[in-house]
Amino acid sequence: MSTVLQQIEINQIEKESYIVKNRSTGKFVKIGERETDYLKFLTSTEYSNDSAISYTGELNSEQQQYLFDKYTEWGFLSNNTAESSGNQTRRHKFKTMFNSDITTIKLATVNPEKFLNSNIKIIKLLFSPLVMLIGLLIMLTSGWMVFNPEVVDVILEYKLNTSVVILLYILIILTICIHELAHAVTCKYFGGRVEKLGVMLFYFNPAMYCDISDVYLFKHKWKKIAVAFSGIFTQWMLSALAIQCYSFLNFFFSYNQPLLLYYALVNFGVGLFNLIPFVKLDGYWILTYVLNITNLRGKSFNYLLSFLKFNPLYRKQYSGKEKAAFLIYGTLSVVYTILLWFTALFSIYKLVNKYSPIAGLTVSLALGSILGLNFIFTMQKQWKSIE
Numbered sequence: 001m002s003t004v005l006q007q008i009e010i011n012q013i014e015k016e017s018y019i020v021k022n023r024s025t026g027k028f029v030k031i032g033e034r035e036t037d038y039l040k041f042l043t044s045t046e047y048s049n050d051s052a053i054s055y056t057g058e059l060n061s062e063q064q065q066y067l068f069d070k071y072t073e074w075g076f077l078s079n080n081t082a083e084s085s086g087n088q089t090r091r092h093k094f095k096t097m098f099n100s101d102i103t104t105i106k107l108a109t110v111n112p113e114k115f116l117n118s119n120i121k122i123i124k125l126l127f128s129p130l131v132m133l134i135g136l137l138i139m140l141t142s143g144w145m146v147f148n149p150e151v152v153d154v155i156l157e158y159k160l161n162t163s164v165v166i167l168l169y170i171l172i173i174l175t176i177c178i179h180e181l182a183h184a185v186t187c188k189y190f191g192g193r194v195e196k197l198g199v200m201l202f203y204f205n206p207a208m209y210c211d212i213s214d215v216y217l218f219k220h221k222w223k224k225i226a227v228a229f230s231g232i233f234t235q236w237m238l239s240a241l242a243i244q245c246y247s248f249l250n251f252f253f254s255y256n257q258p259l260l261l262y263y264a265l266v267n268f269g270v271g272l273f274n275l276i277p278f279v280k281l282d283g284y285w286i287l288t289y290v291l292n293i294t295n296l297r298g299k300s301f302n303y304l305l306s307f308l309k310f311n312p313l314y315r316k317q318y319s320g321k322e323k324a325a326f327l328i329y330g331t332l333s334v335v336y337t338i339l340l341w342f343t344a345l346f347s348i349y350k351l352v353n354k355y356s357p358i359a360g361l362t363v364s365l366a367l368g369s370i371l372g373l374n375f376i377f378t379m380q381k382q383w384k385s386i387e
């Protein structure tokens with residue numbers, strides 16, 4: 001069941017839970033039955049034409065006020081900001097720039113929806129049992145080949161030179177494009193819409209992204225997991241094909257191209273890195289679907305902060321399972337994220353330092369301060385949200 005109001009879209013996903021989508025920001029929020037009823041009341045035309053009409057549901061006035069504030073904050077009650085004056089819009093933009101997460105900066109976006117819709121037959125074919133079975137067989141046989149000591153020797157003895165590194169880099173970039181497309185294709189296959197596919201800087205490293213937020217509307221957990229895992233799966237499939245290609249050329253033409261094996265190995269490693277759930281990469285989304293906890297990262301940080309704020313009341317709202325998840329995930333995530341920041345900064349420092357030591361230090365210190373400020377702003381926001 002789906003109700004579309006002017007600025008929001010309400011979808012029932014389970015018996016008593018609903019997903020509300022803000023159509024202008026594309027953000028999703030999961031709420032319960034009573035909260036949904038109240039939201040429908042607030043956005044109803046009778047209410048907006050005559051606000052003297054009063055709410056007759058189960059919520060008390062305190063709960064109503066709380067929800068009213070939340071819905072306003074999420075933009076559910078207002079129609080776009082287009083009506084606001086230029087000055088206000090600019091201030092809003094300025095604030096957003098500082099409040100947004102600079103660890104993920106989006107550079108360019110395309111809308112693949114039309115392309116996916118016109119190729120829906122090919123997409124359905126890709127998910128047919130036969131194609132899936134062939135894919136699985138290719139993967140299994142390549143996995144088997146890797147355990148051959150000769151293959152390991154080829155990789156170990158392979159000498160990397162500049163042109164090989166450049167070629168490998170290009171191959172990996174192409175692979176990542178295919179990885180993102182795989183998310184889009186899987187999301188489409190299960191009935192979602194994919195309206196954004198693009199390039200971004202993730203911890204200042206170039207990366208691709210695909211907006212598959214429609215997965216929140218999927219009722220089955222396994223479909224969400226499938227969409228999140230499809231990128232890595234496809235990447236590993238390409239590794240497997242490279243290994244098959246190597247063996248084929250070697251066996252029939254005695255032609256030895258170790259770059260194929262090297263690519264397979266690096267590509268496999270990139271996939272593994274993507275599975276680490278402590279930053280918002282594919283592994284993170286898979287973990288949130290498995291645990292069935294939305295905004296796991298934000299909630300975990302808030303949970304840890306609530307100890308610093310001596311606020312045991314905040315923690316009471318969560319179940320034992322959730323508390324354990326927040327504690328373990330939050331702690332590991334803090335450690336991992338800090339390590340990742342330092343690794344990113346250090347590699348930039350090393351790269352620039354080759355050309356000019358002063359520039360190396362300046363650039364890495366500047367980026368470090370931006371990251372630091374961003375961290376303070378984020379923490380401040382999180383701190384305020386713990387009531």
Ligand SMILES: [Zn+2]
Pocket residue numbers: 179180183228231232282
């Ligand atoms: Zn991915």
